[in-house]
Amino acid sequence: MHDAVIVGAGPTGLWLAGELRLGGASVVVLETRPRRDENSKALTIHPRTIEILDCRGVAEPFLAEGIRIPNGHFGGLPDRMDFSVLDTPYPFTLALPQARTEELLEQRAAGMGAAVRRSCRVVGLSPRGVELADGEIVAGRFVVGCDGTRSVVREAAGIDFPGTDATTWGWLGDVVLDAPPERGFASVTGPDGGLMVVPLPGGVHRIVGGDPATDRPEWPGELTLDELRATVEAIAGTDFGMRDPKWLSRFGNATRQAAAYRSGHVLLAGDAAHMHFPTGGVGMNVGIQDAHNLGWKLAAVVTGRADDALLDTYHSERHPVGADLLRHTRAQTALITAYSAEGQALRAVVSELIASAPDMSGVLAERLSGLDVAYATGRRVREQDLPDGDTLFARLRTGEHVRTEAGLVRPDGHLAQLPPRGSPLTANTAQSSNSSRLSRRKPRVVRG
Numbered sequence: 001m002h003d004a005v006i007v008g009a010g011p012t013g014l015w016l017a018g019e020l021r022l023g024g025a026s027v028v029v030l031e032t033r034p035r036r037d038e039n040s041k042a043l044t045i046h047p048r049t050i051e052i053l054d055c056r057g058v059a060e061p062f063l064a065e066g067i068r069i070p071n072g073h074f075g076g077l078p079d080r081m082d083f084s085v086l087d088t089p090y091p092f093t094l095a096l097p098q099a100r101t102e103e104l105l106e107q108r109a110a111g112m113g114a115a116v117r118r119s120c121r122v123v124g125l126s127p128r129g130v131e132l133a134d135g136e137i138v139a140g141r142f143v144v145g146c147d148g149t150r151s152v153v154r155e156a157a158g159i160d161f162p163g164t165d166a167t168t169w170g171w172l173g174d175v176v177l178d179a180p181p182e183r184g185f186a187s188v189t190g191p192d193g194g195l196m197v198v199p200l201p202g203g204v205h206r207i208v209g210g211d212p213a214t215d216r217p218e219w220p221g222e223l224t225l226d227e228l229r230a231t232v233e234a235i236a237g238t239d240f241g242m243r244d245p246k247w248l249s250r251f252g253n254a255t256r257q258a259a260a261y262r263s264g265h266v267l268l269a270g271d272a273a274h275m276h277f278p279t280g281g282v283g284m285n286v287g288i289q290d291a292h293n294l295g296w297k298l299a300a301v302v303t304g305r306a307d308d309a310l311l312d313t314y315h316s317e318r319h320p321v322g323a324d325l326l327r328h329t330r331a332q333t334a335l336i337t338a339y340s341a342e343g344q345a346l347r348a349v350v351s352e353l354i355a356s357a358p359d360m361s362g363v364l365a366e367r368l369s370g371l372d373v374a375y376a377t378g379r380r381v382r383e384q385d386l387p388d389g390d391t392l393f394a395r396l397r398t399g400e401h402v403r404t405e406a407g408l409v410r411p412d413g414h415l416a417q418l419p420p421r422g423s424p425l426t427a428n429t430a431q432s433s434n435s436s437r438l439s440r441r442k443p444r445v446v447r448g
Contacts, residue, residue, distance in 0.1 A: 002026045003302040005129050005140030007122050007153050009033075011042070011098065012270030012287035013146030014105035014116075016295050018056070021112035022399040023299020023411075029109065030120040030130065030138060032147075036106075039174070039247040040098035043198065043206070044281030047083065048370030050090040051383070052292050055396040055413055061104055066094030067199075074364050075279065075335030076194050077347060078187065079355035081365040088371060089383050097200060098284065122147070125156040125266065141302060144267045144294070146287070149256075151272035157263045163256025163275070163326075168215045168337050170277070172208040173228045173248050178241030180205055186236070189347070191339055193235045204246055207232055212339045214250075223248040253277035253333050257322050261290075261315040269294055274322040279332035280368050286325050289370060290318050296399060296411035317375045328367060378415030381406060 004020055006013045009031035020027045045062060053059035070092045071080040083091045110116055121133040129140040130153070145153025154161060177197075184199035193211030200206055211231050214220045228248060229239045258273045270287030294314050300306035338347050354361045366372040373380065384392050386404065393413075395402045401416060402409045410416040 001128070001139040001141060002028050003140065004028075004142045004144060004298060005030065005138050006144045006146055007130060007151075008146035008148060008270075008272070009102070009106065009116055009118070010146060010148070010270065010287070011101055011105055011284050012291050013144070014102060014109050015288045016144060016146060016269060016291035017109040017114040017116070018105065018112055019291060019295025019399070020299050021109065021114050022056070023296055024303045025299040028115040028117060028138060028140070030122055030132070031116065031118045032121045034119045036099055036102055038099055039249070040100075040200075041278070042098040042101070042281060042284035043095050043200075044285070045094040045096055045101070046282065046285045046369045047086055047088045047090045047092065048373070048380070049285045049288050050094065051088060051380075051393065051413070052288065054089070054383075055393045056108075056399075057394075057397045058104070058108055062094055062096060062101070065100065066096040068092045069095060072280065072365065072368050073187070073196075074354065074368065075332035075347070075350070076187070076189055076196070077335065077351035077354060078189065079351040081354060081361045081368065082358075083365055083369065085358070085362050086365060086369060086371060087382055088369075093281070093369075095198065100201075101284070122152050124152065142265050142267065142298060144269060144298075145272040146268075146270050146291070148271045149254075149275040151268065153266060154258060154268055154272050157266040159263055159266075159268065160259040161256045162259060164254065165217065166252025166254040167217050168210065168277075168333070169220055169250050169252050170208065170210045170336075171214065171223050171228065171231070171248075171250050172206060173223070173225070173242070174200060174204050174206050174246040175225075175228075175242040176203060176244040176246075177205045178243065179238065180240055188236045190235065191341070191344060193231065193339065194336060195232060195235050197240065205240070207240070207242070209235065210336060211235065215337055215339065219252075220250060223250050251278060253330075255326050255330060257319075257326055261319055261322075262311055267294060267298070267311070267314065269318075273318075274325060276326050276329040277333045277336075279329045279336065282325060282329070282368065282370075285370055286321065289321070289373070292412050293318055299399075313375075321373055324367075375414055377410070377417050378407075380413045381409050381415055 003025040004027045006029045009029050013029055017027050017029050070083055073080050122130045123133050124131045126137050129138050145151045181197050186197040188195055195209030198206045225245050233239045255276045258268050261268050261273055269290040297310050399411050408416040
């Protein structure tokens with residue numbers, strides 16, 4: 001029997017698999033798809049997620065391959081938030097296709113001993129784990145649903161998914177452009193709609209946006225190249241010479257959140273726990289951050305280093321983060337779809353505030369980047385030099401608690417409350433050397 005069965009081999013499930021292996025848990029990841037999806041829903045990696053990658057020693061490939069963008073948009077407004085003011089070693093976002101992100105995260109998980117099984121369609125839960133379509137039972141002490149907005153795990157566990165249905169639709173096309181915008185990027189908004197153009201690897205550009213014609217609850221139908229071309233030309237005055245579509249898709253603003261992130265031995269993370277309009281590219285990032293919070297806790301429980309009650313803090317800490325995510329994506333959706341004259345005036349006023357009020361821009365940038373998340377124990381601890389010359393992020397690569405002058409730092413980078421005397425949770429201290437290596441060392445018991 002595995003300690004944990006993860007359903008879904010997207011970024012959330014793969015990061016969780018690596019975190020569980022780092023903590024000493026046995027894990028299998030089950031994925032319906034026979035191979036990785038080449039069409040990348042997510043492109044953006046935010047500063048807090050880059051910090052998380054650094055805290056596990058795997059940031060370099062992402063930094064080497066991703067396109068660095070030093071600012072971000074709120075609701076598609078023309079004036080962008082300046083990320084250079086953020087208190088992080090990584091004051092930028094990275095543009096990298098989700099397919100490559102998944103490839104890198106799967107390499108990490110598999111390299112640490114996680115089993116990833118594809119062509120395995122989970123149809124329900126069993127008392128021993130999960131049941132596959134062919135009748136096989138995959139046994140696990142815990143089951144984690146990382147299987148998207150239509151989560152089989154969530155439904156089988158009977159966890160409610162309240163929220164609202166779609167009222168508007170966005171569209172995207174990954175296409176070849178014979179006349180791309182200068183520097184490859186473009187952002188155009190007006191009463192006829194709004195769009196952004198972003199370059200992708202392989203000579204392809206992504207055009208993503210929305211328009212008044214799809215501002216309705218009814219499904220508009222499958223997107224065609226002719227429709228995309230006409231819509232883009234109406235908004236931007238040109239179709240940028242688009243041809244040879246690689247992927248055409250629509251997405252709605254249905255917004256829902258799981259009522260509970262834990263139900264007994266079943267837990268949820270990522271899109272299985274929250275769905276929303278993909279404004280600002282935050283979805284994948286919040287999913288990875290869910291997994292980062294859950295991973296060390298679940299590993300500590302299954303290996304006997306912590307009581308089962310520790311898992312309840314996963315819901316109490318991450319559910320409010322998901323609720324805030326939904327609130328902000330709804331606000332951005334309102335701005336994005338403000339096509340009327342009054343809506344355009346509202347967009348202009350808010351955009352001017354972002355440009356002229358640094359404090360406002362800074363607050364929005366912190367929220368979008370994931371750097372402002374705080375739990376009852378405290379906010380994330382920023383990168384810092386330790387007395388022995390090491391750094392906090394390097395020390396966290398062991399997956400253990402770290403003692404610093406600021407206090408005890410949890411494996412997920414947030415301040416910890418001191419555990420009760422005799423607690424089996426472990427920590428390493430700032431006096432040891434060569435601590436940035438990924439090799440596991442004999443744990444030291446933390447006593448409050």
